[in-house]
Amino acid sequence: MKHLNEREQIRNAATKWRWQYAGYPKNSEFSKISQKLEKLDVNSATAEDVKNIIGNDSWCSPMGCNECGKSSWECVELGEPADYESRTAHICRDCLVAALALIGVNT
Ligand SMILES: [Zn+2]
Known part of the structure; x- marks a missing residue:
């Protein structure tokens, strides 16, 4: 059972991204996105911040x-x-x- 509010989705975005793209360690675009997600302040970032890093809102949305x-x-x-x-x-x-x-x- 998980709570899927905005804060929890932001907190889990970097982990989910790493898991999803673990099979593509040499893809520089995936790595750049991963690094940006890891640097996010998960206590103050917004869904819009995650969207701007990844390029779509499918990773953090209602x-x-x-x-x-x-x-x-x-x-x-x-x-x-x-x-x-x-x-x-x-x-x-x-x-x-x-x-x-x-x-x-x-x-
Ligand atoms: Zn309902």
Whole structure:
């Protein structure tokens, strides 16, 4: 179970990048991006900073909720770690609250 808010995605961006491109150690562009991500102050950087380094927002952006379909920074990842064909769900705060109400938990 992971919290996928903006700060956590920023904190994990460099690690995820290294893992994703570990098979391309000689690609200078991947290495430059990796170095820039490692230098980010993860306590103050924004999603826009990550986007500017990588060139797109797919590495740090609001997640789509698998229950309601809305994009949100306040999603939790449930189930298997996200990967191709994994059984993973990204659920937004509103849907988590609704799920707790469904089982009788007052929030
Ligand atoms: Zn939702």
